[in-house]
Amino acid sequence: QDLKRGVVVYPGSDLPGQGGRLTVIGHSAPLGWPKIRYDWIFSKLGELEAGDEILISFEHRQYRYKAVEKIFLEKGEPVPGSEDESSSQVAYLITCWPPGRDLKRLVIKAELVLTI
Numbered sequence: 001q002d003l004k005r006g007v008v009v010y011p012g013s014d015l016p017g018q019g020g021r022l023t024v025i026g027h028s029a030p031l032g033w034p035k036i037r038y039d040w041i042f043s044k045l046g047e048l049e050a051g052d053e054i055l056i057s058f059e060h061r062q063y064r065y066k067a068v069e070k071i072f073l074e075k076g077e078p079v080p081g082s083e084d085e086s087s088s089q090v091a092y093l094i095t096c097w098p099p100g101r102d103l104k105r106l107v108i109k110a111e112l113v114l115t116i
Helices: none
Strands: 020-025 053-058 061-074 089-097 104-115
Touching: 053 089
Parallel strands: 020 089
Antiparallel strands: 053 061, 061 104, 089 104
16 A cells, blocks of 8 residues: 555665665556556656666655665565665665566665765
8 A cells, every 4th residue: 555655665675875775666567557656656766777776755854875786576575685685785675577567676876875
């Protein structure tokens, strides 16, 4: 239900500014899908490439991340390398792939570079 109102921070994730691992999930929809209930919020996630900037606003601060890796996973497959990242500030943005279908998962891994 929460995904109908936007993106969701995965339960147990570290929030921006806390260090550790932030995992954010959101829907994706195919091109031309009506922009209702945020079904489209991560539709262009697949266009991100290593080095692209990702801005996350949280509690009146802005966190600037740099995309470092694009990962395609089978449904239910764990995000690789996510088990021992407590010393770094990493964000994972996750959606279904391809947009509008539930065949795989697309994960963008990003590292925090600046807090404003």
